Amino acid sequence: xxxxELAQAAQCTVETVRYYEKEGLLEEPARTSAxxxxxxAAHVERLRFIRNCRxxxxxxxxxxxxxxxxxxxxxxxxxxxxxxxxxxxxxxTRIAELTQLKQQLDELRRRCQHExxxxxxxxxxxxxxxxxxxxxxxxxxxx
Numbered sequence: 811x812x813x814x815e816l817a818q819a820a821q822c823t824v825e826t827v828r829y830y831e832k833e834g835l836l837e838e839p840a841r842t843s844a845x846x847x848x849x850x851a852a853h854v855e856r857l858r859f860i861r862n863c864r865x866x867x868x869x870x871x872x873x874x875x876x877x878x879x880x881x882x883x884x885x886x887x888x889x890x891x892x893x894x895x896x897x898x899x900x901x902x903t904r905i906a907e908l909t910q911l912k913q914q915l916d917e918l919r920r921r922c923q924h925e926x927x928x929x930x931x932x933x934x935x936x937x938x939x940x941x942x943x944x945x946x947x948x949x950x951x952x953x
Contacts, residue, residue, distance in 0.1 A: 835870060876893060
């Protein structure tokens with residue numbers, strides 16, 4: 811199949827296919843005599859796998875690691891379990907960061923309960939007076 815057909819089968823764009831090829835997540839296909847890319851069922855399966863991982867917010871590094879593990883079918887799946895456990899920990903950290911972010915936003919919103927002149931806006935004053943300690947450092951793999 812051609813690249814457009816692969817993209818349609820995996821419900822993504824041609825640009826997404828090219829991007830994953832460039833990133834080394836999707837193997838480059840053979841070429842026809844007319845120099846068209848020629849994809850097969852294995853490409854569809856791998857592209858769907860990659861897209862499913864991305865839907866779970868996995869990084870390219872995590873996906874690459876899973877693909878390497880998949881290429882060793884005789885091994886046990888402890889590496890997959892460990893990778894997923896680490897990803898869950900990253901998600902937990904991100905949830906905590908987002909919860910703290912929401913609290914900061916809620917606090918800012920409480921500073922301005924009604925419409926008033928811009929120079930009296932509590933939100934703008936709060937944003938202007940925030941120090942570096944108010945901005946939290948991110949600790950997840952997403953940075």
